[in-house]
Amino acid sequence: MTRKIGVIGTPGKWSTESLADALEARTGYRQVIDMSQAVLDLEAGTLHCADVDLCQLDGLILKKIAEDYSPDALDRLEMLRVAEASGVRIFSPAVSVLRLMDRLACTMTLRAANIPMPATTVTEDEGAALAALQRYGAAVFKPLFSTKARGMMLLDSDTADAAARIAAFRQANPVIYVQQKLDLSGEDLGMVFLNGEYLCTYARVGQSGSWNTTIHSGGRYAPYEPSEELIELGRRAQAPFGLTFTTVDIAMTPDGPIVFEVSAFGGYSGALKGCGMDAATMVVDHVLGEVSR
Known part of the structure; x- marks a missing residue:
């Protein structure tokens, strides 16, 4: 029996297409799914992307939920839970990925497991963030939703305009995540x-x-x-x-x-x-x- 496994990712991207190629070679079925096209109909119990009802597939490989991490991407993961509830296996499960896309959620889980991490301060208070920078000597200010170091800011404690730069960072990042540079x-x-x-x-x-x-x-x-x-x-x-x-x-x-x-x-x-x-x-x-x- 042919297994219909879709790949949720970015069409044209190497890793997404590599997974789709490997699936096609083994099953004869190839389907790349762009979640920006998803339509969830809770009354009908369907989750469509283009002409494909994800709830009718045998499985989904989750390579990329969105091109950039953002709170909006979490909503796409929530939508996938409808497919899971209908019996579709998702690799990795939507709830597992939900706990990772927010940097703070990942950090809290790692710390709860006693995993060694750099010293970290999380606050909405600019003064507390500046005080953390002074303690650390040098720190990286990280958005809660980002990949590949996008949006991160490196500051040294002797930076003359550190307070102003922290204030500017907070305009885009209301919760300030400060991690000691090692x-x-x-x-x-x-x-x-x-x-x-x-x-x-x-x-x-x-x-x-x-x-x-x-x-x-x-x-x-x-x-x-x-x-x-x-x-x-x-x-x-x-x-x-x-x-x-x-x-x-x-x-x-x-x-x-x-x-x-x-x-x-x-x-x-x-x-x-x-x-x-x-x-x-x-x-x-x-x-x-x-x-x-």
């Missing part, structure tokens, strides 16, 4: 897991002159061999979220490893370019095994 020696790590099982680790090596290591800011991928202790840290960090495929962002500091966040959708490109691993095919094989049970 010495990361120019790289951080992406530790990849599939259904809770460790796959590989890649490094993101920052471009000279950039304070962050994201590929968006000119960083590059490189292979990395972690210790068993570091793998166990990554495993503990991702465990509370119940994700199908994810990447744990880890960095080595002079005081030991710290975790920044757990990815809602995982790093397919990093797994391929940094580890030589075709994560899309592995995810598809796992999903087909699950929906065939």
